Amino acid sequence: MSANTASTATVALFGTSADPPTVGHRAVLQGLLELYPLVCTWASENPFKQHGAPLQVRAALLGAVVDELAALHEPGxxxxxxxxxxxxxxxxxxxxxxxxxQHQAVMVVGSDLLAQIPSWYAVEQWLPHCQLAVVPRCGWPIQKNDLELLEKLGGKLSHLALLIPESASSTIRRHPNPELVPAPLLPQLVEQNLYGFTAADLPSPCGLP
Structure with a gap:
C-alpha cells in the first residue's frame, strides 16, 4: 500500500509524548510531509509512561518544532x-x-509501540477504521507476531521507509545531549531549566570555543 493515493484524501496523525521532542521527532514529521498532504501532531499523556514535564510544556516544545518545519512548507x-x-x-x-x-486517518506509530497497541483502550473499536503506519525505530525490529495480532484485530498496516536518527526522549531525560534535540529548542530548554540542559549546552556565538 502506498502512503498516499490520489483518490482519497489522507491525514497523517502523529501523537507523541514529546518528552522532550528529539531530532527523531523532527525527522518523522519531515518524512511525513514528504508522504502525506496533511500532517497533524500533538503532545499527549501516555498512561504507560512517567513524564518529565507537564503536558502544556511539552506541547509548547513540540509547537516550536512544528513552527520551524511548517515555515519550510505550504501553509496548513x-x-x-x-x-x-x-x-x-x-x-x-x-x-x-x-x-x-472526508479524510482517511493514518495513525503513525513507532515500531516500539506495536506490541503495546493490542492493550490500548477499546482497540477493537478504532483499529479497523484507520490505517496504521509504522516508523522503524533503532533497536525495535518489527516482529511478525506483533503484526499478525494487529491484523487479527482488524489493523491495516503499512511500513514507512523513513531514516530516523537514533534518539530517544528517555535517553535525553537520563543524559542531556544537545545533539539529540532540535536546535531551536535548546534556548527554551535552558531558559526553563528543563531536562537538565544548561547554558553550557548552547552553541557559542560566532562559533567561538
Whole structure:
C-alpha cells in the first residue's frame, strides 16, 4: 500500500509524548510531509509512561518544532493540534473524524509501540477504521507476531521507509545531549531549566570555543 493515493484524501496523525521532542521527532514529521498532504501532531499523556514535564510544556516544545518545519512548507500542511490530544487513541480519532470527515486517518506509530497497541483502550473499536503506519525505530525490529495480532484485530498496516536518527526522549531525560534535540529548542530548554540542559549546552556565538 502506498502512503498516499490520489483518490482519497489522507491525514497523517502523529501523537507523541514529546518528552522532550528529539531530532527523531523532527525527522518523522519531515518524512511525513514528504508522504502525506496533511500532517497533524500533538503532545499527549501516555498512561504507560512517567513524564518529565507537564503536558502544556511539552506541547509548547513540540509547537516550536512544528513552527520551524511548517515555515519550510505550504501553509496548513503541518499542524499542531492539541485539541486531538488524549491518553486514548479512540478519543483522538473521534476528534479527527469531526474535523476531517472526508479524510482517511493514518495513525503513525513507532515500531516500539506495536506490541503495546493490542492493550490500548477499546482497540477493537478504532483499529479497523484507520490505517496504521509504522516508523522503524533503532533497536525495535518489527516482529511478525506483533503484526499478525494487529491484523487479527482488524489493523491495516503499512511500513514507512523513513531514516530516523537514533534518539530517544528517555535517553535525553537520563543524559542531556544537545545533539539529540532540535536546535531551536535548546534556548527554551535552558531558559526553563528543563531536562537538565544548561547554558553550557548552547552553541557559542560566532562559533567561538
Amino acid at each position: 500542511r503541518l499542524q499542531l493540534r492539541q485539541d486531538f490530544s488524549s491518553s486514548r487513541a479512540l478519543n483522538s480519532l473521534n476528534e479527527v473524524k469531526k474535523e476531517f470527515p
